[in-house]
Amino acid sequence: MSMRVLGLAVLLSFAHGAAAEPLFPEWAHRARLADFVLEPSSPDEELDQVPEEWAEHGFTAVLVHFDAENFHDSLIDERGFAEYARRLGRLDDACRKHGLRTVWYLNGAEVMTPKAANDPRRATLARSHPDWLQVDELGKPIVFTGLDYDWVTPDMEDAWICPRSPYRDLLASRIRTLVERGLDAVWVDAVFLPGVRPHEI
Numbered sequence: 299m300s301m302r303v304l305g306l307a308v309l310l311s312f313a314h315g316a317a318a319e320p321l322f323p324e325w326a327h328r329a330r331l332a333d334f335v336l337e338p339s340s341p342d343e344e345l346d347q348v349p350e351e352w353a354e355h356g357f358t359a360v361l362v363h364f365d366a367e368n369f370h371d372s373l374i375d376e377r378g379f380a381e382y383a384r385r386l387g388r389l390d391d392a393c394r395k396h397g398l399r400t401v402w403y404l405n406g407a408e409v410m411t412p413k414a415a416n417d418p419r420r421a422t423l424a425r426s427h428p429d430w431l432q433v434d435e436l437g438k439p440i441v442f443t444g445l446d447y448d449w450v451t452p453d454m455e456d457a458w459i460c461p462r463s464p465y466r467d468l469l470a471s472r473i474r475t476l477v478e479r480g481l482d483a484v485w486v487d488a489v490f491l492p493g494v495r496p497h498e499i
Contacts, residue, residue: 325358325399326483332357336364336385345389353396360393361401361485362386368405369412370423370455373472383475390480399482402473406489407432407459414455415443423457430463432491440492458492 332352352360364372364382371378390400411422424431424441431439440458442450450456459465473484 329359329399330357331401332360334360334362334389336362336382336389338365340385342385342388345385346392349389349392349396349398352393353398357398359399359401359482360389361403362389363403368409370409370414370421370426371411373409374423374426374468375421379472379475383472383479386476386481387479394480400480401483401485402476402481403485403487404469406469406486407461408488408490409457409459410450411455411457412451413453415453422455423459424455427463427465430459430465432458432460434492458490461489 332355334348349360364386372382373379386400386402393400409423411420414420414422424439428439431441433439442456443454444452445454445456446452473481476484
């Protein structure tokens with residue numbers, strides 16, 4: 299478990315005022331991660347109860363997903379993110395009581411929107427912020443529908459974001475908000491540049 303944390307987590311302990319601490323604090327080297335998907339249907343009562351179960355099974359931290367993946371409604375949408383931030387704060391409070399750390403799983407450059415392929419009225423990243431998208435070598439925006447992978451279904455919009463776009467500032471703001479609610483770390487995954495050939499990276 300500790301190697302997974304060391305390999306993929308971007309830790310934010312400095313945000314708690316510990317700027318002099320190493321990037322990976324001691325707890326991260328020995329962390330045993332439980333995995334938890336925070337869904338819209340997850341009752342608040344569950345957030346109060348499950349940390350005790352994790353602690354009883356020897357876990358020391360929990361990796362929290364907003365929905366199954368990074369979805370527009372939980373990350374980009376202001377109301378959606380505010381609700382997830384509130385609930386993550388509640389989960390973090392319960393985790394603290396049992397000595398558990400909280401880690402947010404984040405797709406660094408990918409945002410998906412379920413049911414967008416067949417609903418042109420649905421808000422998506424590509425429709426709301428087309429200037430944030432990565433483009434390929436021909437200048438075509440990198441956004442897909444109809445894909446079928448483990449984490450992407452054919453009905454989704456799968457948008458890939460330029461790290462130099464204003465999305466970077468939005469993401470930094472989201473992370474700061476969650477740190478203020480008690481978040482200990484961020485696990486950044488899927489920071490890909492699909493429009494760049496591997497030998498050019």
